[in-house]
Amino acid sequence: MNTTDGPRDPTPRYPEPAFPQQSQQYPGWTGPMDPPPDHGEDTYQGSGLLTDRKAVLTGGDSGIGRAVALAFAREGADVLFTHLASEAEEARESVCLIEEAGRRAVPVTCDIREEAQCRTLIETAVSEFGRIDVLVNNAAYQMSQPEGIGAISTEQFDRVVRTNLYGMFWLCKMAVPHIPAGGSVINTASVQAYKPSPHLLDYAMTKGAIVTFTQGLAQMLASDGIRVNAVAPGPVWTPLIPATLPDTREFGKQSPLGRPAQPAEMAPAYVFLASPNASFITGEIMNATGGTPLP
Numbered sequence: 001m002n003t004t005d006g007p008r009d010p011t012p013r014y015p016e017p018a019f020p021q022q023s024q025q026y027p028g029w030t031g032p033m034d035p036p037p038d039h040g041e042d043t044y045q046g047s048g049l050l051t052d053r054k055a056v057l058t059g060g061d062s063g064i065g066r067a068v069a070l071a072f073a074r075e076g077a078d079v080l081f082t083h084l085a086s087e088a089e090e091a092r093e094s095v096c097l098i099e100e101a102g103r104r105a106v107p108v109t110c111d112i113r114e115e116a117q118c119r120t121l122i123e124t125a126v127s128e129f130g131r132i133d134v135l136v137n138n139a140a141y142q143m144s145q146p147e148g149i150g151a152i153s154t155e156q157f158d159r160v161v162r163t164n165l166y167g168m169f170w171l172c173k174m175a176v177p178h179i180p181a182g183g184s185v186i187n188t189a190s191v192q193a194y195k196p197s198p199h200l201l202d203y204a205m206t207k208g209a210i211v212t213f214t215q216g217l218a219q220m221l222a223s224d225g226i227r228v229n230a231v232a233p234g235p236v237w238t239p240l241i242p243a244t245l246p247d248t249r250e251f252g253k254q255s256p257l258g259r260p261a262q263p264a265e266m267a268p269a270y271v272f273l274a275s276p277n278a279s280f281i282t283g284e285i286m287n288a289t290g291g292t293p294l295p
Contacts (some may be wrong), residue, residue, distance in 0.1 A: 014038065016259040018249045026143070027087060028239025030062050033094040037237050039067040040264035041097065046074030049275040053077040054129035056121070056175065058112055058167065059139030061090040063238030064188065067263035068136060068270045069094050073101035075271055080106035080125050084137060085107030090239075099197030104128075112139055113159065121276030122174040132178045134274045137187045139166040142203035144245050149201060157202050164206035165213075172217060181225030186273050187214050189232040189285055194294045207232075213287055227282035229273045256291030 008169035015035040022034060030037055044067075055072050059065040060081025080097050082233050083091040091107045098105035102103045110121045113132025125132055141163040143152040172185060179185070189210045196204030210230060235252035237260045242248050269286050272278055287294045 011020045011257050011259070014259060014262050014265075017251060017253040019135060019251060021247065021249050022242045023246070024239065025241045026243045026255040027084060028062070028241075028243030030066075030090060030093070030239055033237070033239065033242065035237070037239075038262040038264045039097070040070050040267055043264060043281045044071050044074055045077065045269065046071070046101070049271055049277065050134070051262060053133040053274070054125070054131055055079045055134040055136065055274070056125045056132050056140060056171075058110075058150065058171070059079040059083070059135040060094050060107075061087040062094075063240060064233065064263045064266045065136075065138045065237060066090075066094045066097070067267040068138065069105075070097045070101070071271050072134070072265035072274070073098040073105070074105040075275075076103070077102045077134070077274075078104035078106075078129060080108060082108050082110040082112065082121060084111060087111050110199055112171065115166075115170050117171040118167060119174055121287070122171065123177065125175075126178050131180055131183075132175050133180070133183045134183045135171060135175045135179065135183075136270060136274075137171060137185070139167065140164050140188065140203075140206075140240075142200055142240065142244050144199045145201070146197035146199045146246065148198075153201055160206055162203045162204070165209055168210065168213070176221065176224075176226065179226050183225075184227040184229070184274055184277075184278075185217065185221075186270055187228075187230040189214070189230040190231055191287070191289045191292055191294065193232060195292065214285065215283045222282060227273075227278065229278070231266065231269045231273070232259060232285050232287045232289065232294065233266055234292055236266060252290070254292075255289065258288070261288065261290060
């Protein structure tokens with residue numbers, strides 16, 4: 001894989017705050033974002049690391065998910081990805097990127113908060129591909145509550161937990177019988193798992209649980225030849241940010257690199273963990289935080 005176009009110094013490679021203040025209705029849309037997110041459209045070059053692999057990816061319509069879908073396709077994988085019904089227009093953009101790479105794109109409308117929809121998703125993947133070589137649990141929900149724990153409604157808490165944890169659990173449980181030896185599961189954790197922001201209390205809690213789940217499932221599946229790892233991003237410039245945070249002007253400035261990551265900077269971590277190059281890596285959390293030290 002080659003993503004080295006542009007300055008070698010990572011600090012000025014992408015826009016730095018301050019950004020224009022902007023807000024959107026959840027789940028957000030890529031189009032109005034300023035600056036526009038980079039998913040690797042003009043920079044990611046594959047090298048056959050995932051030739052003929054079959055990948056299932058949640059939340060592949062935008063942000064990190066779109067960047068991972070693009071990278072997987074350019075590495076030779078066919079990609080089935082989920083999106084919400086409200087994200088259908090975004091999903092079409094991801095389909096175009098996958099198909100332009102010469103691979104199959106299978107978009108599926110799916111709310112992973114519902115067990116039945118998760119089951120249907122895995123059944124669709126097996127019907128379309130015959131197997132699942134890579135499962136990427138990427139879809140997540142957050143909503144900032146600066147007013148404190150009293151402002152976190154039961155409805156919000158339930159949505160965060162069911163999206164971030166229940167969906168991941170169900171999909172792993174249902175997909176594992178269809179993942180052959182040599183396959184892998186990649187979960188999306190977060191810097192929030194280790195350094196929780198008070199205004200994202202419930203979200204941070206789920207990301208901590210994802211770390212523990214990843215490490216435990218890795219031990220459980222090691223004898224089957226299935227690797228389980230996670231990526232822990234720091235701040236990343238995706239539609240979720242203007243859709244869930246009240247102030248976007250200084251987003252990412254707290255990272256030692258002084259800016260948020262672009263989705264394109266996350267995708268290579270997922271490619272590596274899915275590839276044979278990571279054959280002895282399981283139970284690991286790959287931190288991609290822009291320099292924020294984590295345990």
